[in-house]
Amino acid sequence: xxxxxxxxxxxxxxxxxxxxxxxxxxxxxxxxxxxxxxxxxxxxxxxxxxxxxxxxxxxxxxxxxxxxxxxxxxxxxxxxxxxxxxxxxxxxxxxxxxxxxxxxxxxxxxxxxxxxxxxxxxxxxxxxxxxxxxxxxxxxxxxxxxxxxxxxxxxxxxxxxxxxxxxxxxxxxxxxxxxxxxxxxxxxxxxxxxxxxxxxxxxxxxxxxxxxxxxxxxxxxxxxxxxxxxxxxxxxxxxxxxxxxxxxxxxxxxxxxxxxxxxxxxxxxxx
Amino acid sequence: xxxxxxxxxxxxxxxxxxxxxxxxxxxxxxxxxxxxxxxxxxxxxxxxxxxxxxxxxxxxxxxxxxxxxxxxxxxxxxxxxxxxxxxxxxxxxxxxxxxxxxxxxxxxxxxxxxxxxxxxxxxxxxxxxxxxxxxxxxxxxxxxxxxxxxxxxxxxxxxxxxxxxxxxxxxxxxxxxxxxxxxxxxxxxxxxxxxxxxxxxxxxxxxxxxxxxxxxxxxxxxxxxxxxxxxxxxxxxxxxxxxxxxxxxxxxxxxxxxxxxxxxxx
Numbered sequence: 263x264x265x266x267x268x269x270x271x272x273x274x275x276x277x278x279x280x281x282x283x284x285x286x287x288x289x290x291x292x293x294x295x296x297x298x299x300x301x302x303x304x305x306x307x308x309x310x311x312x313x314x315x316x317x318x319x320x321x322x323x324x325x326x327x328x329x330x331x332x333x334x335x336x337x338x339x340x341x342x343x344x345x346x347x348x349x350x351x352x353x354x355x356x357x358x359x360x361x362x363x364x365x366x367x368x369x370x371x372x373x374x375x376x377x378x379x380x381x382x383x384x385x386x387x388x389x390x391x392x393x394x395x396x397x398x399x400x401x402x403x404x405x406x407x408x409x410x411x412x413x414x415x416x417x418x419x420x421x422x423x424x425x426x427x428x429x430x431x432x433x434x435x436x437x438x439x440x441x442x443x444x445x446x447x448x449x450x451x452x453x454x455x456x457x458x459x460x461x462x463x464x465x466x467x468x469x470x471x472x473x474x475x476x477x478x479x480x481x482x483x484x485x486x487x488x489x490x491x492x493x494x495x496x497x498x499x500x501x502x503x504x505x506x507x508x509x510x511x512x513x514x515x516x517x518x519x520x521x522x523x524x525x526x527x528x529x530x531x532x533x
Numbered sequence: 534x535x536x537x538x539x540x541x542x543x544x545x546x547x548x549x550x551x552x553x554x555x556x557x558x559x560x561x562x563x564x565x566x567x568x569x570x571x572x573x574x575x576x577x578x579x580x581x582x583x584x585x586x587x588x589x590x591x592x593x594x595x596x597x598x599x600x601x602x603x604x605x606x607x608x609x610x611x612x613x614x615x616x617x618x619x620x621x622x623x624x625x626x627x628x629x630x631x632x633x634x635x636x637x638x639x640x641x642x643x644x645x646x647x648x649x650x651x652x653x654x655x656x657x658x659x660x661x662x663x664x665x666x667x668x669x670x671x672x673x674x675x676x677x678x679x680x681x682x683x684x685x686x687x688x689x690x691x692x693x694x695x696x697x698x699x700x701x702x703x704x705x706x707x708x709x710x711x712x713x714x715x716x717x718x719x720x721x722x723x724x725x726x727x728x729x730x731x732x733x734x735x736x737x738x739x740x741x742x743x744x745x746x747x748x749x750x751x752x753x754x755x756x757x758x759x760x761x762x763x764x765x766x767x768x769x770x771x772x773x774x775x776x777x778x779x780x781x782x783x784x785x786x787x788x789x790x791x792x793x794x795x796x797x798x799x
Contacts, residue, residue, distance in 0.1 A: 441622035441688075444582055445695055446611035446639025451646050455635050459626040 326504035327512070335498070335506045342494030343513060346480040349411045349490050354473045356412075357419025362465075364420060365427030372431060372457065381424065388421025393479055397488040408489030415476045415483070422475070426468050427461065434460040463532045470525030474518060481514050534560045534731055535581070535699055540590035542576050542755075550576040552755040553590065558699075561729040563722055565742035565763075568752035569775050574735040577752070578701040581733070582614045583607060594699065612639035615692030617721070619704035621684040623676040629687050630672045633659045636694035655694070662690040666720065682713035686720065693724060700725065700732035706741060714738065718745045739766065 282288040332339065367373045367381030393414055400410040434457060442456035484492015491510060498507040535558040542551040550573040558564055566574050579585035581592055583599060592599040599610055615636070623632045637655045638646055645651060651659075663669045666686040676684060685705060692700060702721060706714035718734075722745045725732050736742045742749055743763035751759030751766075751774035758773045759766070768780035 435625075437618060437620060437622040438624045440584055441616065441618055441691070442624065442635055442638065444584060444611060444614070444616040444701075445636050445691070446608045447635070447646075448608065448638070448643060450643045451638045454643075454647055455624060455627070455631075455638060459624050462626065 323504050323507075326508040329505055330509035330512055331503070331505035332509045335494070335503070335509075338494050338497070339491075339506070339510055339513070342484070342491040342510075345408050346477065346484075346490035346492070349408050349415060349480050350473060350477045353412045353415030354419060354469070354476050357416040357472070357476075358423060358469050360416070361420050361423035361427060364424040365431065366453065366457075368424055368428035369431035371434075371436070372453075381428075385421050385425045385428070388417055389425065391417075393418050393483065394486060397483045397486050401487045406487040406489070411480060411483045411488035411490050414488060415479060418479070419472050419476065423468055423472055427465055430461045430464045431457060463529065466532045467525070467529045470521070470528055474521045474525065477521065478514070478518060534558060534562075534595060535733075536591075536593040537577075537581075538591040538593065540577070540580060540592060541588050542573070542580055542585060543588045550755050551580065551587070554755070554757060556750065556757065556760075558731050558733065560698075561725070561731055562748065563725050563730075563732045563734065563746055564748045564750055565746035566733055566735045566750050566752060567737065567739055567742055567774065570737070572752040573755040574752055575703055576755075578616075578703055578733055578735060581699075581701055582611055582616060584616075608639060612695055613697050614699045614701055615695045615697035617685070617688050617692050617700065617702040617705050619707045621681070621688045621708075623679075623684055623687055623691075625675070625677040627676060628672070629663070629668065629674050629676055629679070630659060632676050632687055633663060633690045633694055636691040639695065658694055659690070662693055663687075665724075666690060681709050682717065685709065685713075685717050689717075689720060689724065693728070698731065700730050700734075702732055702734040704735050704737065706736065706738060714741060715744070722746065739771065 280288060282291065364381045364384055367377045368385055370378055373381065396417055397410060397414040400413050404410045404413070438460060439452065439456035442452050447455065480490040481492045481495060484490045484494065485496050487493070491514065495507060495510045498504075498510060535556075537554050537556040539553040539555060540551055541549070541553050543549050554577065566577065568574050576585055580587040581594075581599065583602075587600055590600070594610065594613060597606075597610060599607070602610055624635065627635070631649065634649075634651050634655060637651060641651060641655070660669060660672070663672055666689060668683060668686055668690075671679065671683065671687075676687065679687065688705075700721070705717055705721060709717060718736075718741055721732065721734065724730070734742070734746060743766065746763060749759065749761065749763050749766060750757055751770070753774050759770050771780040772778070
């Protein structure tokens with residue numbers, strides 16, 4: 263097959279070579295996947311009696327959205343919301359500020375190996391620990407309240423933003439940065455002129471996205487006692503006050519949507 | 534002024550890009566480096582300002598051996614060498630003015646450059662250069678709004694504002710149309726003459742090199758196989774550099790173009 267004559271190939275038809283070239287292996291992979299899928303679905307146990315009972319409760323919850331109650335717990339909602347916003351803003355600012363140097367260090371094309379390994383290590387630790395787990399730990403250390411939430415979100419922001427920033431730096435156009443280096447620029451000047459303009463739109467976009475995530479997370483962190491609107495939401499659920507819970511959820515949805523809209527505008531501006 | 538001594542570069546893959554190159558460039562001398570792709574042209578000029586680290590040999594810029602400099606001294610030495618790139622290598626999201634002023638980064642401190650607060654003399658120099666290349670009205674445009682030829686002219690300004698002794702020019706016309714290519718080559722050679730700058734110009738367009746440059750060096754497989762006048766590039770010599778091909782048409786074309794040039798000038 264090494265030397266192929268044109269005459270032999272004409273009229274033969276052509277197919278894209280398959281990703282897995284061995285047909286036996288290819289078909290056993292495909293069949294194995296479907297067999298696993300079927301087996302996996304069969305292990306899910308559904309208690310239909312329980313679902314039937316639960317439907318009513320679910321329906322009550324959904325109905326609550328038609329009559330959300332913003333008023334009777336207004337001051338609780340307001341306090342919780344304010345706490346969440348403060349937590350989000352503070353954690354995002356601190357997290358982003360710390361992420362930038364770590365992101366620079368975690369980019370292999372600009373950082374020397376020891377620094378790269380340290381920064382990648384920090385990123386890996388931050389990403390390996392889920393927010394809820396970190397929050398539980400920090401609540402245990404600092405007690406209930408927004409301080410634990412703020413620290414959790416800052417910590418989570420570092421893992422997220424550093425990693426994605428580092429990847430953007432690694433994908434930058436090398437020649438533009440090289441041109442700045444060739445002028446005799448110092449390292450910081452090189453970063454400021456050669457690297458920063460290339461990654462700035464992505465950094466701004468990611469930061470906006472992270473603010474969005476942090477706000478949503480702040481609603482979850484309340485469930486483990488880390489303060490914010492989540493605490494208020496949790497209380498409402500505990501008291502079966504679905505109409506208040508609905509009001510809180512509507513507020514969260516509204517804020518997330520307006521953040522999304524805002525980030526769209528900002529990202530268009532910095533392109 | 535610039536002297537390469539047994540300059541050798543072996544890449545980690547084992548490719549010997551440069552094999553003991555000896556080359557001397559005098560003050561104010563403009564030299565074209567020709568040769569096929571992969572002959573080591575880019576590696577050679579990048580070894581001079583050490584964007585690529587040479588494996589052995591020496592690069593003397595006046596009385597300094599550039600290959601032995603530490604990072605601080607290298608930074609100061611790089612100020613003396615302006616570089617012009619193939620794909621312009623402007624920082625696309627910065628303005629034209631920022632790109633030009635970035636040539637002064639080796640001379641200003643971090644905070645000045647960070648705040649874009651350059652000394653008035655630098656700003657004036659940038660305006661003068663932009664005016665010289667006919668782009669003064671574009672000073673506040675973003676670099677990615679410019680056409681190829683305009684970008685390369687900004688690239689030239691960025692190299693010249695360093696006030697260098699030597700220009701390293703890497704395929705300046707590779708992504709430009711024939712007319713713009715000639716304009717850019719003419720501009721580079723004119724500016725070198727005005728400022729008595731030495732230059733090494735990598736170029737793969739033989740005809741263009743012959744048209745503008747008084748000395749041609751041919752590189753093949755990391756070795757110098759020709760060094761002389763552009764008129765000495767006979768078909769035999771071109772075969773030495775590039776390999777077997779019918780060269781009559783290339784040389785013929787140059788002569789025709791020279792006639793055109795003269796006619797146009799008249």
